[in-house]
Amino acid sequence: MSANFLYTIEVILNGLMAGVMYSLVALGFVLIFKASGIFNYAQGVMALFAAMTLVGIQQGQVPFAHLINAAFGTKIHHFGWTVPALMAILLTLVVMILFAILVERIVLKHLVNQEPIILFMATIGLAYFMEGMGDLMWGSELKTLDIGLPSGGSLWLEEATVGWGAEGSGFYGLFIDKLDIVATGVALALVISLTLFSQYTKTGRALRAVADDHQAALSVGISLRKIWVIVWAIAGFVAMVAGIMWGAKSGVQFSLSLIALKALPVLILGGFTSIPGAIIGGLIIGVGEKLFEFSIGPMIGGATENWFAYVLALVFLIFRPQGLFGDKIIERV
Amino acid sequence: MTTTQSNSAQVSKSVISGRASAAIQPGEELLRVENVSLAFGGVKALTDISFDIKKGEVRAIIGPNGAGKSSMLNVINGFYHPQEGEVWFCGKKRRSLKPHQIAHQGIARTFQNIALFKGMSTLDNIMTGRFTHMRTNLLMQAIWRGAAEREEIENRQVAEEIIDFLEIQAIRKTPVGRLPYGLQKRVELGRALAAQPDLLLLDEPMAGMNIEEKEDMSRFILDVNDEFGTTIALIEHDMGVVMDISDRVVVLDYGKKIGDGTPTEVRSNQAVVDAYLGVAHD
Numbered sequence: 165m166s167a168n169f170l171y172t173i174e175v176i177l178n179g180l181m182a183g184v185m186y187s188l189v190a191l192g193f194v195l196i197f198k199a200s201g202i203f204n205y206a207q208g209v210m211a212l213f214a215a216m217t218l219v220g221i222q223q224g225q226v227p228f229a230h231l232i233n234a235a236f237g238t239k240i241h242h243f244g245w246t247v248p249a250l251m252a253i254l255l256t257l258v259v260m261i262l263f264a265i266l267v268e269r270i271v272l273k274h275l276v277n278q279e280p281i282i283l284f285m286a287t288i289g290l291a292y293f294m295e296g297m298g299d300l301m302w303g304s305e306l307k308t309l310d311i312g313l314p315s316g317g318s319l320w321l322e323e324a325t326v327g328w329g330a331e332g333s334g335f336y337g338l339f340i341d342k343l344d345i346v347a348t349g350v351a352l353a354l355v356i357s358l359t360l361f362s363q364y365t366k367t368g369r370a371l372r373a374v375a376d377d378h379q380a381a382l383s384v385g386i387s388l389r390k391i392w393v394i395v396w397a398i399a400g401f402v403a404m405v406a407g408i409m410w411g412a413k414s415g416v417q418f419s420l421s422l423i424a425l426k427a428l429p430v431l432i433l434g435g436f437t438s439i440p441g442a443i444i445g446g447l448i449i450g451v452g453e454k455l456f457e458f459s460i461g462p463m464i465g466g467a468t469e470n471w472f473a474y475v476l477a478l479v480f481l482i483f484r485p486q487g488l489f490g491d492k493i494i495e496r497v
Numbered sequence: 498m499t500t501t502q503s504n505s506a507q508v509s510k511s512v513i514s515g516r517a518s519a520a521i522q523p524g525e526e527l528l529r530v531e532n533v534s535l536a537f538g539g540v541k542a543l544t545d546i547s548f549d550i551k552k553g554e555v556r557a558i559i560g561p562n563g564a565g566k567s568s569m570l571n572v573i574n575g576f577y578h579p580q581e582g583e584v585w586f587c588g589k590k591r592r593s594l595k596p597h598q599i600a601h602q603g604i605a606r607t608f609q610n611i612a613l614f615k616g617m618s619t620l621d622n623i624m625t626g627r628f629t630h631m632r633t634n635l636l637m638q639a640i641w642r643g644a645a646e647r648e649e650i651e652n653r654q655v656a657e658e659i660i661d662f663l664e665i666q667a668i669r670k671t672p673v674g675r676l677p678y679g680l681q682k683r684v685e686l687g688r689a690l691a692a693q694p695d696l697l698l699l700d701e702p703m704a705g706m707n708i709e710e711k712e713d714m715s716r717f718i719l720d721v722n723d724e725f726g727t728t729i730a731l732i733e734h735d736m737g738v739v740m741d742i743s744d745r746v747v748v749l750d751y752g753k754k755i756g757d758g759t760p761t762e763v764r765s766n767q768a769v770v771d772a773y774l775g776v777a778h779d
Contacts, residue, residue, distance in 0.1 A: 361639065376616050379612050381597075383606050383689075384626050384628045384688065385628045
């Protein structure tokens with residue numbers, strides 16, 4: 165096999181892996197959008213907040229340390245213990261569930277039956293609030309997230325594929341980050357369990373019911389407020405998973421919340437109401453981005469990854485505005 | 498009726514019977530609205546309406562367009578809260594409750610413009626109707642094995658019985674959005690029945706149906722009433738059907754009650770005849 169062909173394969177594989185990361189974020193958007201018609205601008209910040217909380221809990225940081233120190237002239241920063249990774253993840257999950265309850269109580273409850281744009285504005289406010297809250301609680305410096313996930317290139321894969329290249333071609337086997345492989349597995353497990361949950365449990369059906377028809381859902385005894393808390397809690401859980409994966413890959417820092425913007429083209433491709441759409445949209449963006457950079461990037465000066473996704477989304481908006489899997493928009497006059 | 502049919506009806510009977518109203522004997526009052534008035538801004542939808550629904554009967558609410566029939570159902574099921582008046586259910590005065598709480602008390606309904614979960618299959622729609630009977634919490638459902646699985650199987654059985662009863666086995670797995678109108682109406686009835694309600698509210702169950710579909714629907718309504726003893730309150734425009742299947746009829750016009758009684762009584766009521774034939778109101 166020619167080296168060029170093998171490199172292309174490697175680019176595609178790495179694109180798929182990057183796509184999984186986008187899908188993870190997009191998944192959180194779709195869940196909330198389907199159930200409540202809210203485009204949750206805060207999804208990216210939720211991922212950042214979850215990652216910060218996880219690191220903070222794990223390292224035994226004192227929340228609001230800066231605030232406490234400023235108010236009382238103390239100099240506390242850490243409790244002096246570390247929490248095992250699994251325990252820290254569970255505690256973070258508890259925090260995200262509490263967050264969901266608070267969002268429902270303080271924000272959503274008062275905005276029932278409002279225009280989507282107003283709810284969208286509310287989530288923008290929420291995003292900035294959470295960002296500030298995260299900084300206040302855990303500090304704004306760059307943190308490393310280490311919960312023992314494997315990282316670095318997969319030697320096994322390299323050794324298995326090194327023989328594919330021609331002698332002396334400079335091909336040393338396919339390179340894939342182990343963390344990306346783990347992320348793929350986690351995303352797959354997440355999607356499968358979410359699908360099973362929504363198909364075969366009472367709450368899963370209730371979630372789908374609310375997505376379809378609020379009045380009918382009420383008439384069979386489903387409390388919308390309870391469902392919203394559950395949806396936001398699940399979205400918080402998905403955000404946490406995304407936050408862990410992205411945080412482990414590139415550190416926990418403010419730019420993490422900007423990956424939410426990359427989820428937007430993913431959603432336009434996949435459709436705002438489709439979970440498989442979010443996954444496949446993410447993969448297409450991931451692969452498209454990497455392939456474009458690899459094949460056409462050098463000709464036009466590179467750095468195409470910054471804008472490629474948005475241009476692709478624009479093309480989709482022109483030719484297929486409902487996305488690949490979204491509900492078709494039919495308007496009757 | 499063939500033996501197999503009556504057998505399946507026997508099985509269902511044990512399943513689709515009431516619960517909260519167990520203390521109330523057939524023929525006694527199940528629900529009463531008292532001096533209910535409802536207004537939207539300056540528009541009066543209902544003015545000083547009082548009537549009762551007895552356990553085990555088919556009670557029709559009729560009246561010309563805009564008479565306030567649907568508003569009345571919406572008051573009973575909690576979508577609207579009347580400014581004045583009271584609703585008594587199972588012998589107790591009802592607090593102002595949310596619709597989903599009222600569903601848990603045992604009142605189920607269908608809608609004038611079919612409100613099904615369009616993306617879900619017939620079976621899933623009917624399973625969603627079992628919501629008030631399912632008690633496991635989120636954690637148990639996430640674990641699935643054990644309580645949640647058992648509950649799912651038990652309730653699935655009830656759902657399947659309702660599917661048999663309504664003769665919709667062939668469309669169990671079809672997303673309801675793809676079904677023709679008449680079948681959608683039937684699935685919606687199935688979802689309401691799945692709740693095993695003490696009181697079943699049907700808002701124009703036969704609107705837009707052809708004669709054959711109307712006959713089927715009438716038969717199902719009567720069967721539900723006969724075999725399971727379910728109390729039914731229904732709104733219907735087809736006078737022939739109303740007179741055939743209902744025990745008692747309330748007549749509304751311009752939000753006021755103008756008649757109440759058996760079909761024969763109502764038919765000979767001059768105010769009712771005037772309302773329908775369009776005598777000038779002076």
